[in-house]
Amino acid sequence: MMGPVYLPAMELVLDSYKPLLTTLDVSLLVDWEDAAAPGHPATFFSTKASRLDTVATKREVEAFGNVFHVLARVGGHPASTCTAFVHEGVVGIYDVATVEDLRRQGAAAAAIDFALLRARDMGCKTAILQAHKRSVGLYDRLGFRETGMFQSLYYSRTRMEAEAVAKGYRPPGSQP
Numbered sequence: 001m002m003g004p005v006y007l008p009a010m011e012l013v014l015d016s017y018k019p020l021l022t023t024l025d026v027s028l029l030v031d032w033e034d035a036a037a038p039g040h041p042a043t044f045f046s047t048k049a050s051r052l053d054t055v056a057t058k059r060e061v062e063a064f065g066n067v068f069h070v071l072a073r074v075g076g077h078p079a080s081t082c083t084a085f086v087h088e089g090v091v092g093i094y095d096v097a098t099v100e101d102l103r104r105q106g107a108a109a110a111a112i113d114f115a116l117l118r119a120r121d122m123g124c125k126t127a128i129l130q131a132h133k134r135s136v137g138l139y140d141r142l143g144f145r146e147t148g149m150f151q152s153l154y155y156s157r158t159r160m161e162a163e164a165v166a167k168g169y170r171p172p173g174s175q176p
């Protein structure tokens with residue numbers, strides 16, 4: 001299924017941001033070997049066929065210096081990731097995702113918290129993101145406030161994958 005979807009635009013003022021108290025293990029995402037494995041949160045939004053491309057792209061943009069990726073672990077397992085883009089005092093938070101069986105344990109909040117504090121250390125004053133209506137509560141509790149609405153397109157993952165395969169696109173190393 002494909003159609004229009006409305007995504008709240010949200011913003012947070014970093015000067016008044018109060019860090020979370022979390023006991024989770026949160027760090028910059030540096031182990032990209034792991035990230036290409038099935039079920040890793042860094043490729044949550046990728047199709048199976050595009051997982052390796054996603055990892056390559058994330059590593060490539062990281063080299064620009066104003067982009068970083070964060071990983072929160074739960075019980076030692078990669079649970080949640082997000083990506084931060086820093087530009088002229090503003091940090092954009094993207095690709096927030098937690099693997100399904102490790103949700104509701106504060107992993108996404110912990111990953112975003114790490115990103116916000118690092119961005120503030122880098123001189124950012126404001127954080128922005130595009131929420132999904134199911135994740136507004138999470139961002140709201142961190143202090144983000146709605147400032148507008150984006151209209152975007154919703155793509156079904158199943159359909160995207162089927163279309164990629166129909167075009168002959170295969171993950172490297174897979175059988176034709």
Ligand SMILES: CC(C)(COP(=O)(O)OP(=O)(O)OC[C@H]1O[C@@H](n2cnc3c(N)ncnc32)[C@H](O)[C@@H]1OP(=O)(O)O)[C@@H](O)C(=O)NCCC(=O)NCCS
Nearest residue numbers: 096097098103104105106107108109130131132135137138
């Ligand atoms: C949205 C998403 C990232 C949230 O990840 P998460 O790791 O479960 O997030 P958190 O655990 O930090 O918070 C989620 C909820 O768990 C609750 N929670 C956090 N720690 C908890 C704990 N120890 N015990 C019980 N509940 C807890 C939070 O209060 C929050 O509640 P709410 O949804 O009612 O507001 C995850 O559901 C996901 O990956 N969804 C699919 C991708 C997606 O939609 N990404 C966002 C795009 S904008």
